[in-house]
Amino acid sequence: MPKIQTTREELIVKSTEVFLKNGYYHSSVADLAKACEIEKSHFYYYFTDKRDLMNQCLIFFSQKIQKNVFDISADESLKPSERIKRMLGYVWNLHAENGYGCLFGNTLLETIGKEPFFEQTIRDFFDRWKNALSHLYAEISLPDNFEETAFDDIERLQGSIMLMKLYNDKSLLQRAIDQISSRF
Template identity: 30%
Template sequence: MPVQKVTKVEVVKQALFLFKKQGYHRTSMSDLAVACGLLKGSFYHYFSSKDALMLEVLETVHQYFATRVFSIAYDETFPPRERLEKMIAKQIYVAASTEGGCLMGNMAIETALVTQEFLPKMREFFEEYLRALAHLYSSKFEPTIAQKLAEQAIVEYEGAWIMVKLTQNNQFLHDVHQHALERFDA
């Protein structure tokens, strides 16, 4: 029996979990409705389409990371290396806390070539991620090198998630964390 009262926030949260686990294209509106305890027709009361819902999910994830993860890079109460360590650890923890890995990386791989509507949101997320890492590396390196180190960290992180999914071995994530710190210490 469907739940009578579900908030838009709860719908977005359930959609996030399903999109992370199953992917965007493999998640149907029926799947989403069931996960939220709604009848399929009732789901449209909250979102006009799956695309509209995905845009809201992407925005929600971006805002969460901006305020709770990327912001760590700018917290001057800790030294830069400690901020880098905390930011990457938090990022890994958040992505690994539910099945599916990094939602933004997953969606970029799955939808970037077929759903242009999502690209701006995903680009904004990765640009902010890159700025946060480059900010930390710039405390030790000149801007061009800091930018390259930040790019390398993101590439390794997203690649690590692919390997974790293929091998079920979380060591790849621990290695990414360690490599980012080693680059900082170089």
């Protein structure tokens, strides 16, 4: 029998797992409802449709990453080396064990050119990543363009997450993390 009580956050967290595993287009509302142990109609109490749910998943996890990664870059009570260590530690914990990749990267690759609704949310996420890294790189006075270096490192992380998923090899993500950490 389906679960009767649930919260919006529980639906988002459990739905995100389904989206990560199956992708946006291969996750039906029936799949999502089953994973959340609710009736399909219960989703519509919280979300307009699957697109709204996916966007709310992106926003929810963007806020978690804001708190656990981006905000740390500005915490001047910590040395820059400690900040990057914490930021990249969170990235490792988030991606090394799930085996399905990055919610933002996966959604972008799957929906680009087909579902422009998600593009701004995803772009905002990656812009905040770039700003967080740029802030740290400026603080340690990297000789290169801070924003360009930050963007290169985001590419390195995202690429390593995709290849880690493809080859089932966590060392690819670890190597990217080590390369970024070596700047400090």
